[in-house]
Amino acid sequence: MTHGEHHYNVVVEWTGNQGTGTSGYREYGRDHAIRANSKPEIAGSSDPAFRGDATRWNPEDLFLASISACHQLWYLHLCADAGIRVLSYLDEAHGTMREGPNEGRFAEVVLRPCVVIRAGDDRELAARLHHSAHEKCYIANSVNFPVRCEPTIEWAEA
Structure with a gap:
């Protein structure tokens, strides 16, 4: 594994102009497209609480997914190195965002991974x-609120 600086680029293009641009808060759509290199496009919007489309990904969903996925990838790496054979991993992560008069921010994220490992491991x-994965997770290390992990570990049936 190389250490150093890594750079990421994405393109976010607003597609919600309904003919009059941002002539008023209720006059434009929140739809946008997120692209990065040759990856599939992500259809985005804002949360429905902020006039967004509930069928599209919103920044809060993507943020929570980033934390969960980063933890998962580190965990799988550490298990492979330790000889723990993970057979399945499902995280039902939950994030709490608090809205203030002029700003909003995440207050906490709770990861709840259910991991099935080989019987006898x-x-x-x-x-x-999971503690080590949390310490190594780039995304969790980049936030200013608690990220808790409440894992469940089960053995696969023999």
Whole structure:
């Protein structure tokens, strides 16, 4: 693994002009497209609470997904290195955002990964590796609010 500086580029294009641009708060759509290199486009909008389209991804969903996915990828790496064979991983993450008069911010994220490992593998080590994954997660290290992890570790049926 190389250490150093990494750069990321995305394009976010607003597609919500309904003919009059931003002539008024209720006069434009929140739809946008998110692109990066040759990856599939993500259809975005704002949260429905902010006049967005509930069928599209919003920044808050993507932010929470980033934290969860980063933790998962580190966890799988650490388990592979430790000889823990992960057979399935499902995280039902939850984020709490608080809205103030002039701003909003996330107050907390709770990751709830349910991990199934090979029967006989060390469940205690598998649980401890979540702590290490959290310490290594680039996204969790970049936020200014608590990210908690409440894992469940199960053995696969023999």
